[in-house]
Amino acid sequence: MDKIRITGGNKLQGEVEISGSKNASLPLMAAPLLTEAPCRLQRIPHLADITTMAHMLEFIGADVERGEDGVLAIHAQNLQVTEAPYDLMRKMRASIYVMGPLLARFGQAKVSLPGGCAIGTRPVDLHLRGFEALGARIELSHGYIQAIAPAGGLRGAECVLSGPSGPSVGATCNVLMAAVLAKGHSTLRDIAREPHVEDLIHCLNGMGAQIESNGCDVLEVDGVDALHGVEHRVIPDQIEAATFMLAAALTRGNVVLRDCRPSHMRSEIAKLHEMGAQAEVLENGYDLRVWRDEPFRPAAVRTAPYPGFPTDVQAQFMVAMSLAQGESVVVETIFPDRFMHAAELNRMGADIRVLNGTATIHGVERLSGAAVMCSDLRASAALVLAGLVAQGETECLRVYHIDRGYERIEAKLRALGADIERLASAGSGETPPADTPAS
Numbered sequence: 001m002d003k004i005r006i007t008g009g010n011k012l013q014g015e016v017e018i019s020g021s022k023n024a025s026l027p028l029m030a031a032p033l034l035t036e037a038p039c040r041l042q043r044i045p046h047l048a049d050i051t052t053m054a055h056m057l058e059f060i061g062a063d064v065e066r067g068e069d070g071v072l073a074i075h076a077q078n079l080q081v082t083e084a085p086y087d088l089m090r091k092m093r094a095s096i097y098v099m100g101p102l103l104a105r106f107g108q109a110k111v112s113l114p115g116g117c118a119i120g121t122r123p124v125d126l127h128l129r130g131f132e133a134l135g136a137r138i139e140l141s142h143g144y145i146q147a148i149a150p151a152g153g154l155r156g157a158e159c160v161l162s163g164p165s166g167p168s169v170g171a172t173c174n175v176l177m178a179a180v181l182a183k184g185h186s187t188l189r190d191i192a193r194e195p196h197v198e199d200l201i202h203c204l205n206g207m208g209a210q211i212e213s214n215g216c217d218v219l220e221v222d223g224v225d226a227l228h229g230v231e232h233r234v235i236p237d238q239i240e241a242a243t244f245m246l247a248a249a250l251t252r253g254n255v256v257l258r259d260c261r262p263s264h265m266r267s268e269i270a271k272l273h274e275m276g277a278q279a280e281v282l283e284n285g286y287d288l289r290v291w292r293d294e295p296f297r298p299a300a301v302r303t304a305p306y307p308g309f310p311t312d313v314q315a316q317f318m319v320a321m322s323l324a325q326g327e328s329v330v331v332e333t334i335f336p337d338r339f340m341h342a343a344e345l346n347r348m349g350a351d352i353r354v355l356n357g358t359a360t361i362h363g364v365e366r367l368s369g370a371a372v373m374c375s376d377l378r379a380s381a382a383l384v385l386a387g388l389v390a391q392g393e394t395e396c397l398r399v400y401h402i403d404r405g406y407e408r409i410e411a412k413l414r415a416l417g418a419d420i421e422r423l424a425s426a427g428s429g430e431t432p433p434a435d436t437p438a439s
Contacts, residue, residue, distance in 0.1 A: 001424075011253040018244070021045075039207070040229075048403045049092055086112035096174065103154065104181035134182050156185045188218065191217050267308060278292065296324035303333050315341045322386075326362075344379070344383055348367045367391070384396055
């Protein structure tokens, strides 16, 4: 099993190209199931989660071909099955995105219940309630969810897509894909507003769907009889961009993030400014230059659905807070158990206390290199960031997590001047666990 070894202390300098968004790519890969026509998606990143999703599409009979420069061609003309089995679902919860398109196009879908997650339970009840509102009958049996549309297909309806932690991104995408082929008009309320939801809307409208947004939390959908093919370019990955933004600030470097869409990162950029680093949007509006000349200041973070502070970057910001001059606080409202990186950062000399979904961080003068264990995707990124500024050598183990969401992260960091390498860890006897979080 691979590991990443980092010797800290180098300032990062130069430019880095931000990859296409993983969180946008996954529902976009399911959208072609809604049509018999071929679709082409551009800027799809090379990631483990993308490979898993491609395998899911191929299992149900779609033709999937990856070309150069991140182009993914998907043709779902002759689908063979409308079932997503446990062996694939257990590897990635986002596989449930196939359910809405299959239900809408074929009138039925059978999907294994997703496995547990390393960062807490993430139920799919909002997906199912949305399908039921559109007229589907839901049956749970032997670990599978089966959805069956009424005679004549799904019917337009009003669907509410928020739960105790706020709007659900997954349910918004899944129910929206079902609604675009439903008969009549649908109103989707309390939708998630993340950039990758907007990207899916743009793609579906490009396929002939009729979706209108009020700019806030309501979508109006007029169902159509059929969709056609599309060529669509995926938005940049705001979480990867935020991670490299932190890498530049942590190392007191000077880095330009190319094509990162700063308009999607307002909350993260504002928090970085609050902590004493600088981030300047360049003239084209798509690039961001990041640097830091003064010590980090402490800050308070409360995660929230977009456009609030994203849960997917609290671990990375916690590294900076560990080096700030004073006390910082992180309140995790989306996934209260998402603090497994704290214990590993403490192994590197941080002073973090976690209690009831809140982390209190007392800044220290320095971090020191250590062997640390990656527990989930974003925690892995945080530990890599910590290694960049720690004294001595850091080894990040179980880095298969990071391969789910970061494209060639060690190569990109090395090109910026980091002392980082990936090593094969022979004889570990470990295999990646099936139930990894789809964040």
